[in-house]
Amino acid sequence: MTTKRKKLVLVGNGMAGVRTIEHLLKLAPDLYEITVFGAEPHPNYNRIMLSSVLAGGASMEEIVINDLGWYRDNGITLHLGRTVTEIDPGNRKVYAEGGIEAAYDELIMATGSNAFILPIPGAEKEGVIGFRDIKDCQAMQEASRQHKKAAVIGGGLLGLEAARGLLNLGMDVTVIHINEYLMERQLDRPASIMLQKELEAQGMKFLLKKQTESVLGKQRAKGLLFKDGSMLEADLVVMAVGIRPNTALAQRSGITVERGIVVDDYMRTNLPGIHAVGECAQHRGIAYGLVAPLYEQGAVLAKRLAGIETGGYEGSVTSTKLKVSGVDVFSGGIFVEPEGARSLRYQDEIEGVYKKLVVLDDRLIGAVLFGETGEGASLFSLIKSGESIAGREKELLLGLPADALSSGGGGGGASARLEAMPADEIVCGCNGVSKGDIVSAIEGGCTSLGQVKGCTKASASCGGCKPLVEGLLQIYAGDDVVTVKEGICGCTSLSRDEIVAEIKRMGLKTVKEVMNVLDWNNEEGCSKCRPSLNYYLGMLFPAEYKDEKESRFTNERYHANIQKDGTYSVIPRIYGGVTSPTELKRIAEVAEKFAVPLVKFTGGQRLDLLGVKKEDLPGVWEALDMPSGHGYGKALRTVKTCVGSTFCRFGTQDAMGMGVRLEKAFERMNAPAKVKLAVSGCPRNCAEATVKDFGVVAIDGGWELHVGGNAGVHVRATELLGVVKTDDEVEEWASAFLQYYRENATWNERTAPWVERVGLTHIKSVLDDEEERKALHARLRDTLDRTVDPWKQIVNEPELRKNFEKLPAAQAVPAAKESGERTEEESA
Numbered sequence: 001m002t003t004k005r006k007k008l009v010l011v012g013n014g015m016a017g018v019r020t021i022e023h024l025l026k027l028a029p030d031l032y033e034i035t036v037f038g039a040e041p042h043p044n045y046n047r048i049m050l051s052s053v054l055a056g057g058a059s060m061e062e063i064v065i066n067d068l069g070w071y072r073d074n075g076i077t078l079h080l081g082r083t084v085t086e087i088d089p090g091n092r093k094v095y096a097e098g099g100i101e102a103a104y105d106e107l108i109m110a111t112g113s114n115a116f117i118l119p120i121p122g123a124e125k126e127g128v129i130g131f132r133d134i135k136d137c138q139a140m141q142e143a144s145r146q147h148k149k150a151a152v153i154g155g156g157l158l159g160l161e162a163a164r165g166l167l168n169l170g171m172d173v174t175v176i177h178i179n180e181y182l183m184e185r186q187l188d189r190p191a192s193i194m195l196q197k198e199l200e201a202q203g204m205k206f207l208l209k210k211q212t213e214s215v216l217g218k219q220r221a222k223g224l225l226f227k228d229g230s231m232l233e234a235d236l237v238v239m240a241v242g243i244r245p246n247t248a249l250a251q252r253s254g255i256t257v258e259r260g261i262v263v264d265d266y267m268r269t270n271l272p273g274i275h276a277v278g279e280c281a282q283h284r285g286i287a288y289g290l291v292a293p294l295y296e297q298g299a300v301l302a303k304r305l306a307g308i309e310t311g312g313y314e315g316s317v318t319s320t321k322l323k324v325s326g327v328d329v330f331s332g333g334i335f336v337e338p339e340g341a342r343s344l345r346y347q348d349e350i351e352g353v354y355k356k357l358v359v360l361d362d363r364l365i366g367a368v369l370f371g372e373t374g375e376g377a378s379l380f381s382l383i384k385s386g387e388s389i390a391g392r393e394k395e396l397l398l399g400l401p402a403d404a405l406s407s408g409g410g411g412g413g414a415s416a417r418l419e420a421m422p423a424d425e426i427v428c429g430c431n432g433v434s435k436g437d438i439v440s441a442i443e444g445g446c447t448s449l450g451q452v453k454g455c456t457k458a459s460a461s462c463g464g465c466k467p468l469v470e471g472l473l474q475i476y477a478g479d480d481v482v483t484v485k486e487g488i489c490g491c492t493s494l495s496r497d498e499i500v501a502e503i504k505r506m507g508l509k510t511v512k513e514v515m516n517v518l519d520w521n522n523e524e525g526c527s528k529c530r531p532s533l534n535y536y537l538g539m540l541f542p543a544e545y546k547d548e549k550e551s552r553f554t555n556e557r558y559h560a561n562i563q564k565d566g567t568y569s570v571i572p573r574i575y576g577g578v579t580s581p582t583e584l585k586r587i588a589e590v591a592e593k594f595a596v597p598l599v600k601f602t603g604g605q606r607l608d609l610l611g612v613k614k615e616d617l618p619g620v621w622e623a624l625d626m627p628s629g630h631g632y633g634k635a636l637r638t639v640k641t642c643v644g645s646t647f648c649r650f651g652t653q654d655a656m657g658m659g660v661r662l663e664k665a666f667e668r669m670n671a672p673a674k675v676k677l678a679v680s681g682c683p684r685n686c687a688e689a690t691v692k693d694f695g696v697v698a699i700d701g702g703w704e705l706h707v708g709g710n711a712g713v714h715v716r717a718t719e720l721l722g723v724v725k726t727d728d729e730v731e732e733w734a735s736a737f738l739q740y741y742r743e744n745a746t747w748n749e750r751t752a753p754w755v756e757r758v759g760l761t762h763i764k765s766v767l768d769d770e771e772e773r774k775a776l777h778a779r780l781r782d783t784l785d786r787t788v789d790p791w792k793q794i795v796n797e798p799e800l801r802k803n804f805e806k807l808p809a810a811q812a813v814p815a816a817k818e819s820g821e822r823t824e825e826e827s828a
């Protein structure tokens with residue numbers, strides 16, 4: 001005898017509702033006769049991926065989660081394109097468009113949200129849309145075929161993803177934002193400013209602190225008028241100013257509604273048999289707007305409906321990742337310090353990296369990452385776990401090896417955390433994939449990230465969970481794991497070596513050409529690939545390549561180090577740290593003349609003039625009449641020396657003379673990362689040569705050559721490359737080592753990790769070959785002979801000087817005010 005199934009009706013065929021049904025079918029496949037109503041004419045699809053569809057990274061077909069066959073196979077009655085218009089709670093019935101009605105024992109409201117359209121005059125005009133569904137996406141694609149200028153109102157996640165998509169469609173895009181910085185709901189000011197700069201480099205324009213008064217135009221939008229009286233031309237206006245839970249039907253039906261449909265921990269509304277999940281629901285005062293919490297709600301409701309005991313939904317901590325190719329932004333938990341909390345920050349404008357951790361009672365409660373977001377998933381799991389991070393705060397901030405990211409003191413690190421993670425914990429928030437799902441996929445034969453993605457969808461949306469999925473692969477696939485090569489950034493799947501080989505093979509000569517020919521998936525590139533391509537091209541073709549200033553970071557463009565108040569630091573070259581009374585007097589006069597607020601000795605034996613205004617830079621350089629110390633770039637910085645045999649009674653060689661010689665030989669040398677040298681006059685090593693990229697230590701009758709050292713966060717002592725007798729040999733070996741590093745390291749890789757990666761034995765074997773050594777030396781000489789001092793060049797060329805003129809206040813780039821940035825000279 002078959003028992004009669006209960007009737008379950010789902011209103012809303014979106015991500016949260018259908019997810020609940022999927023769960024329920026797994027838990028109790030025969031319990032309900034299910035009817036689904038969807039106002040949209042499509043089967044259930046991944047709304048998140050609309051951003052990728054718009055940007056050209058996915059097709060509409062690819063984002064379907066459950067096709068029509070799935071509904072059929074599971075015996076679900078589906079009414080597509082039918083909006084439910086009425087609920088009769090007394091008789092437990094729903095009524096939909098087209099005269100359709102359905103009775104229920106249990107009803108799920110999963111009506112999602114509506115895009116908020118600003119109630120301003122002209123908002124109803126043709127060409128004004130929100131960005132919420134397939135229809136909106138198609139409208140934007142269509143508009144881009146006929147129109148050129150787009151305005152996106154709202155600089156939040158949605159607005160920026162829409163803007164990136166429209167840029168990809170060839171439109172001229174301006175984002176209008178009401179706040180003074182972008183994504184203020186997810187980011188703090190420094191991260192937001194870095195984000196803005198990166199997006200500007202991609203071609204996006206911004207109008208900040210602007211309030212839209214009305215949409216101009218007759219039938220179709222022609223532009224926007226702002227409250228300050230200014231205007232913007234636009235024939236497509238996308239409103240991305242937030243969402244409002246879709247509650248009208250619930251309200252009409254007597255269900256309690258505040259901002260959303262009010263539910264308890266079991267997703268029950270005030271009316272018997274009626275539940276709500278997803279963006280339309282309000283739980284403990286919060287209506288969520290991201291899928292991860294909605295999936296958690298769905299899991300609880302599914303258990304409840306299946307009659308399985310469950311602890312109830314207790315609310316979610318959320319994290320977000322902006323899905324814009326070439327920009328890495330992560331925000332999780334509480335990123336604005338509540339009372340009693342501390343925050344730790346790290347900012348490096350040269351590398352384009354910003355990190356902020358918020359700690360309360362020794363627990364990580366929030367994080368913002370820009371530029372390097374690989375640790376986002378691990379940090380987010382620490383935020384959720386609430387475990388103590390006492391004593392590990394700095395490690396976490398500075399991104400030590402993945403295994404430092406957890407289990408403080410308990411040992412084991414990140415892999416131990418993954419192993420201990422319960423099977424039902426969600427690893428991929430975007431797609432609601434649990435650890436158990438991923439482990440099953442691996443045990444079922446998936447051995448690469450791509451295969452796990454194909455089987456489970458984990459990492460298929462924002463990609464934020466990729467490190468965790470890879471971690472699970474390492475643990476559960478063991479030796480079978482297939483590591484698929486990663487591109488140098490999100491814009492390409494090519495590795496550094498492949499790119500360099502292709503540049504050489506095809507003789508590519510500009511950054512744009514490389515991107516075009518090698519099929520970059522983002523026309524403008526990003527903050528990782530543009531500077532690296534600029535470096536590789538300059539390194540490969542020193543004679544022909546013209547440096548692309550726009551592919552460099554601010555500091556390298558202005559040849560000075562930007563400080564947290566927006567002023568600059570000027571470090572002239574002082575060869576070997578040896579100066580003279582005349583030079584010192586000149587520096588003092590310049591400091592007085594330009595009212596330089598601070599003059600300080602750096603760790604590299606030089607003088608740093610701090611607090612110089614941008615417009616004063618050329619004047620300061622002119623008056624100093626000294627070469628640039630390159631204290632701002634990926635280049636030779638200092639050659640630190642001790643006094644050596646000239647004065648010291650222990651000295652066996654002239655350390656100062658050698659230091660000056662090396663600094664003169666290698667000044668203006670750019671490199672994959674900054675390079676520091678030191679020369680000590682005896683093994684007492686007062687110049688600390690054994691923590692430098694290239695260290696020279698005098699011994700009786702010769703010099704020891706040390707390589708691959710590094711102070712700073714990850715201290716690494718040098719390894720001994722060899723011992724030579726003469727000063728000429730020191731220069732030749734140093735030159736060959738540096739050129740080999742220049743030609744083979746990945747952009748941004750310092751000598752310490754490079755030596756570790758390729759091995760000293762290999763480097764030695766190359767440099768021991770005299771012919772090869774001399775050839776490397778000659779290539780570096782040839783490169784350096786073509787370089788000029790950047791300060792002199794700017795001082796002497798009026799056109800270049802113009803770049804330093806004071807901008808009108810409105811255009812000035814805001815400084816990274818809250819940053820804790822140090823001058824690069826001082827950072828090791």
Ligand SMILES: Cc1cc2nc3c(=O)[nH]c(=O)nc-3n(C[C@H](O)[C@H](O)[C@H](O)COP(=O)(O)OP(=O)(O)OC[C@H]3O[C@@H](n4cnc5c(N)ncnc54)[C@H](O)[C@@H]3O)c2cc1C
Nearest residue numbers: 012014015016039047048083084111112278279289290291
């Ligand atoms: C472009 C874009 C990108 C996004 N990116 C991300 C991201 O990267 N990460 C993230 O976590 N979140 C992201 N989101 C948010 C995420 O998509 C939503 O949180 C999620 O889709 C909400 O699911 P839901 O089921 O509650 O609502 P929806 O997915 O909106 O589904 C509700 C459905 O109910 C239907 N409906 C409404 N009323 C009725 C009715 N009376 N009768 C019948 N049907 C009805 C609607 O038409 C809709 O199809 C993004 C959203 C957009 C628009």
Ligand SMILES: NC(=O)c1ccc[n+]([C@@H]2O[C@H](COP(=O)([O-])OP(=O)(O)OC[C@H]3O[C@@H](n4cnc5c(N)ncnc54)[C@H](O)[C@@H]3O)[C@@H](O)[C@H]2O)c1
Nearest residue numbers: 154155156157158159176177178240241242289320321323
């Ligand atoms: N990557 C992701 O996780 C992702 C991507 C897209 C959308 N979403 C989700 O979709 C939902 C909608 O996104 P959203 O960005 O519209 O919402 P949001 O509320 O996060 O951001 C809206 C932004 O618009 C700005 N704004 C408000 N009024 C304005 C006005 N009059 N003029 C100019 N700017 C104005 C606000 O300052 C805010 O920054 C959110 O829940 C979001 O989390 C998430």
Ligand code: SF4
Nearest residue numbers: 642648651681682686
């Ligand atoms: S390293 Fe040797 S030579 Fe140089 S200062 Fe120290 S003791 Fe003197």
Ligand code: FES
Nearest residue numbers: 428430461462463
């Ligand atoms: S968390 Fe976004 S794809 Fe997994």
